[in-house]
Amino acid sequence: MKSTQNANWQQQQRSSTTKLAIWTVTWLLSLALATFGPMMFWQSTGLSLTATAVNVLVGIAVLIANRNQLRSLDELQQKIQLEAMGLTLGITIIIALAYTTLDSQFQLNAKDTISNLMFIIGITYIIGLLLGRRKYQ
Amino acid sequence: MKNRLKVLRAERDWTQADLANALDVSRQTINAIEKGKFDPSLPLAFKAARLFKRKIEDIFTDQSEFD
Numbered sequence: 001m002k003s004t005q006n007a008n009w010q011q012q013q014r015s016s017t018t019k020l021a022i023w024t025v026t027w028l029l030s031l032a033l034a035t036f037g038p039m040m041f042w043q044s045t046g047l048s049l050t051a052t053a054v055n056v057l058v059g060i061a062v063l064i065a066n067r068n069q070l071r072s073l074d075e076l077q078q079k080i081q082l083e084a085m086g087l088t089l090g091i092t093i094i095i096a097l098a099y100t101t102l103d104s105q106f107q108l109n110a111k112d113t114i115s116n117l118m119f120i121i122g123i124t125y126i127i128g129l130l131l132g133r134r135k136y137q
Numbered sequence: 138m139k140n141r142l143k144v145l146r147a148e149r150d151w152t153q154a155d156l157a158n159a160l161d162v163s164r165q166t167i168n169a170i171e172k173g174k175f176d177p178s179l180p181l182a183f184k185a186a187r188l189f190k191r192k193i194e195d196i197f198t199d200q201s202e203f204d
Contacts, residue, residue, distance in 0.1 A: 009161045074162040076175050136169040 009072075016069040023058065023065040030055040076136060084128030091124045092117065139198040143171045145189045160184055 034051040042048070070081060096117060102108055110116070146156050153171070157164040160181065169175035177185070177197075186193045 074166050075178050075181060076166040076169055077163060079175075133165075136165065136174050 013069075013072040016065070016072040020062070020065040020069045023062045027055065027058045027062045030058045080129060080132035080136065083132050084125055087128040087131075088121055088125045092121050095120055138176045138200055139173060140170060141196050142167070142185065145191070145196065146171075159188055 030051070034048070034055045037051050038048045070078060073081065099108070099110075099113070103110075142156070146153070151159075153164045153167045157167045160167070161184075162181065166175065166177075170177055182193050182197055186196055189196060
């Protein structure tokens, strides 16, 4: 049995997943710093712009780590991820455009629109993954 | 697509995990293929054929042949 080869594949998957987790946490921390830094720690526009630039750069690192993690998955796992992402994209677009239409007609002026959208994206993605895993069980 | 993976695996007394290890995929993938819920890619099918020392068509059968 080629258990060593598969151990390498599993180790690679674990490694790429760990890296993705680390970069994601780093990105969240940089986002918190960029958001709350100007409120709590400094008044400088330059520092605020720098913090945002760092957040964007770390975000790019997250994208690369995510791509590498997806590549480390086997074909069924990749298919489940792709279907979950497709569902998330579709639902997000539908809800966002519906909200825009309602807002233009009724001046909804809802607060924290982006946060609500991120919540919808997160929940839809998780549901998509769960549905995918169940479909192929 | 129908396949004989389960039969070939049983002949060698392998678990799904053993077969997954040999083909560098997850046990979930092997389970889905055996149940006919997922069709493997051509490279994976060739890999399975090499592993079992059979032709691809001896392991995987196109369902449309019976339509």
